[in-house]
Amino acid sequence: MQVVQGVLATAEETCGAEELESGLERALAILQGNPELRGQFENHMIALxxxxxxxxxxxxxxxxxxxxxxxxxxxxxxxxRYPRGDVSNLRLHEAMLDSFSDSWRDRDLFTRFSGA
Known part of the structure; x- marks a missing residue:
């Protein structure tokens, strides 16, 4: 989760997904490499x-x-379905949900998914 915190810190300091991608790749490798910790990782993702x-x-x-x-x-x-707190977060949640699709509209923001 330190890697995720690093990505969040980078996001605060920079603009654009390209600066985040190396940290995201590291986080992905950690998540994939530690399947026994999936429950903890899921809880952390849900908190995010x-x-x-x-x-x-x-x-x-x-x-x-x-x-x-x-x-x-x-x-x-x-x-x-049941917005909590600031309803303007609805758009953010919709963007997150879209990423579960093969046709995720923002996939080209990341080199991994853009085919570049």
């Missing part, structure tokens, strides 16, 4: 879903486009 911080949409979207964890998807869908 409720955070309006800069970079959260990119983190959740990038990681879940690959991992497609149903617990995280369910949490995002719940936030869309």
């Amino acid at each position: 879903v409720d955070s309006p911080r800069e970079g959260v949409v990119e983190i959740v979207s990038f990681l879940m486009h690959v991992l497609r964890w149903e617990a995280v998807r369910g949490a995002v869908e719940e936030r869309i």
Whole structure:
């Protein structure tokens, strides 16, 4: 989760997904390399879903486009059905949910998915 915190810090300091991608790749490798910790990682991702911080949409979207964890998807869908707090976060949740699709519209923001 230190890698995720690093990505969030980078997002606060920079503009654009390209600066985040190397940290996102590291986070993905850690998540994939430690399947026994998936429950803890899922809980952390779900906690991020409720955070309006800069970079959260990119983190959740990038990681879940690959991992497609149903617990995280369910949490995002719940936030869309039953918005909590600031309803302007609805658009952020919709963007996160879109990343679970093969036709994710923001995939080209990341080299991994753009075919470049």
